[in-house]
Amino acid sequence: MATSDVISVVRFYIEKVLKQVKGMKVLLLDPETTKIVSLVYGQTEILKHEVFLVERLDSERKDQLLHLKAVCFLRPTRENIALLRQELREPHYGEYSLFFTNRLEDMRLQDLAEMDIRELVSEVHEFFGDFSALDPFHFCIPLPKPHVALQPFNFQFGESSEALSRLTEGIASVILSLRRRFNIRYQRGSEMCQKLAQALHHLTMEEERALFDFGSRAADENPLVLILDRKDDPVTPMLLQWTYQAMVHELLGISNNLVSLKDAPGVKADFKEIVLSARQDEFFQKHMSSNFGDFALAASELLVEVAQQKKGQTKHFSSLQDMRNFLDNARDFSAAEFNASKHAVLASELQRLEAQRSLMQVSAVEQEVSCSNSNLQSHYDAVSQLVNNPDISDSDRVRLVGLFALRYEREGGRHVESLAQRLRALGVPQASMNGLECLLNFAGTSHRVGDLYSDRTFRSRFVTMAKHAAGLRGVENVYTQHVPLLVNTLESLIKGRLKEADFPHVRSMGGAPAKPPKLVIVFMVGGSTYEEARSIAELNSQSDRADGGWAQGLKFILGGTSVQNSRTFLNDMAEMAANAKFH
Amino acid sequence: MSGNSIGHTRSRTQMFLKYRNQARSSSRPLGLEDGGSKDVERGTHRLLEAALASTADAKAGKGASEAEEKVRRNVQATLAAELQNLSRKFRTQQRGYLSKLRQREQGAAGTGSLAVLDDGPRLRQDDDFDAGFSDAQVMQVDGMETFVEQREGKILSIAQSVNEMAQVMRDLSVLVIDQGTLLDRIDYNMEQVATSVEEGVKQLVKAEHKQKQSRTILCIMFLVCAVILMLVIVIIKSLITL
Secondary structure: OOOOOHHHHHHHHHHHHHHHOOOOEEEEEOHHHHHHHHHHOEHHHHHHOOEEEEEEOOOOOOOOEEEEEEEEEEOOOHHHHHHHHHHHHOOOEEEEEEEEOOOOOHHHHHHHHHHOOOOOEEEEEEEOOOOEEEEOOEEEOOOOOHHHHOOOOOOOHHHHHHHHHHHHHHHHHHHHHHOOOOEEEEOOOOHHHHHHHHHHHHHHHHHOOOOOOOOOOOHHHOOEEEEEEHHHOOHHHHOOOOEHHHHHHHHOOEEOOEEEOOOOOOOOHHHOEEEOOOOOOHHHHHHOOOEHHHHHHHHHHHHHHHHHHHHHOOOOOOOHHHHHHHHHHHHHHHHHHHHHHHHHHHHHHHHHHHHHHOHHHHHHHHHHHHHOOOOHHHHHHHHHHHHHOOOOOHHHHHHHHHHHHHHOOOOOHHHHHHHHHHHHHOOOOHHHHHHHHHHHHHHOHHHOOOOOOOOOOHHHHHHHHHHHHOOOOOOOOHHHOOOOHHHHHHHHHHOOOOOOOOOOEEOOOOOOOOOOOOEEEEEEEOOEOHHHHHHHHHHHHHHHOOOOHHHOOOEEEEEEOOEOOHHHHHHHHHHHHHHHOOO | OOOOOOOOEEEOHHHHHHHHHHHHHHOOOOOOOOOHHHHHHHHHHHHHHHHHHHHHHHHHOOOOOHHHHHHHHHHHHHHHHHHHHHHHHHHHHHHHHHHHHHHHHHHOOOOOHHHHHOOOOOOOOOOOOOOOOOHHHHHHHHHHHHHHHHHHHHHHHHHHHHHHHHHHHHHHHHHOOOOOOHHHEHHHHHHHHHHHHHHHHHHHHHHHHHHHHHHHHHHHHHHHHHHHHHHHHHHHHHHHHO
């Protein structure tokens, strides 16, 4: 099977675009395609393809550069078509090649053609790369307002409809870029999941059946798109993380593989904003899933190593050989030094935040409440203690109470209430309290389909009990014992245990496929998390090994409407709560 | 349809050209000014201007328009990177070639011209410890002296060229961007332009505001003058009729 690596696919598209048009070029992008391209292609790389200027289509461009050929890589939106018409009316460049990231309606194509009287457009194509490829098996279809994906349609119907069509188009483009026909399963009980699944089915099987037809194969062998709702696992985004990429996102925030350190004290100007991408950073590629202690140590070791190598490079040349060495290696060393410093700065900032907020204490309780056996009183005491601790920040308090409330929703009603009262007394803003309420109202037990705490079915309860009794729960690390619900869901899927009633197929005819799919795209409506992305990456690496277990020979890709951390997730909940007031 | 194994694409060019031809033949009013020939003239004019301007600016070292400045900087960066790579390749190849030559020469007589690069000519172990030199020895010494002078000159020129090259390398490294850093991000580079455009828009808005203000004041002045004028006329009229 061809590589199902989303970064390679988008790079393939961009390279094809740039190679197809020869000569000196200007690349015209819109706000979304700027993100799409910036994630997978560097400035130096693009220069190699003779792209000497990159501009936004919607920016004020007064200069005429008729000796440049314009290569437009745009989303096929109404705004872009209008801007293109404007551009063709008063062209800035000598020639235009149009590449749209998704299907362009005939009507809009006609609008464009009418405006092209000077015949400046030489070609028009659809290159289906309409998503942000964050990591090889992790993509994102960004929404202008991510919370819309979580709330019922009737809250903000207009926005929800737009979100639905954006997501349908986005997932369709992922499918087209992988050139396979997919089966579709979705999570029951989620309005957006159901609508999305049905819209996707309608698009691929009815409206544009020919476009999605990649040779006839038995429906059995088709890969699967599994559409899940974030609200079914509200615990994962709320937990503190201790592996490099997830930890940085939780404590600092990663946006389009960029991290801002402008609020961090004592950071040099060079590192105020840094790139955190495995694609061109060997250290990060190796350590993005490493635990805090491991990657911090590795970062300091790398810095020492580079410093030593640099010392070996004296600026005082005692021989020709020294001079030669310096000239050859100067650039490599400065780049290596910069990268090592970058990771050292990042690791030390994480360390500072950890100490400042006593995160290890908080995390220990979080993991206890979310993963270990049910123990209402002792967990309540642990949470209260931290809530009453003046050193703990408000955001951490809110999270602890939220996690406790989700776990003991039924049995601990009074305990939850007393904790909530304590929060209010401490002056936690009302918006946060509403967010918590929303959490229970929309992501509470009654709304969830999945077995979040492994206590729904007799089987799962038995298994957890057995594991505990046999001490098989040899947790290496108390802080990383949590396993996202997603992993269990996927295991059930592959082993054929995912109930049709809870996760129905969308299909026009025939029964359920007998064999499990070899490729699964999981789309998390409401946002994925880096913890889940890490689990997926682990499963994918397991699949290549002989002892891969149930994931042997399978590939998984994760996508979402955003990448959540506790702050963004609770913000989304608060937004939802604000909208809920009117309904 | 594409023939790729991954990354499906679809061409809309045919359909586009069809619509374009239709549009031309149906001669629908398109809200454009007069025909193409003037555009062609204008276009070629602009092209020539642009070409002349960029060569003139390149000599004058001035930045023409912002976009052209960006283009020039990007071209510089690409060329600088290429130059660095090529010079590295050249040096490694040259070194390899020289070492091969040296091996060959040492394998032969051992007194090849490249023996110059080694630690200097070895003085032959002579048995005679005469106080003076024989004629042959004097010639030898002279020869060696000139040889040493030449060598000194060559070493100095090598050192100089190496220094120059180090300077060039340092200059180049400023132009070249390290891959994987923030400066290598396309969106970061575009943002820089956008913020300056935003600033420009802010200034324009301010200026427009001020202009509007001055326009209002002008109106007021004009009206006041008109009122005064009317008053004067009324007064004069009443004076005349008296």
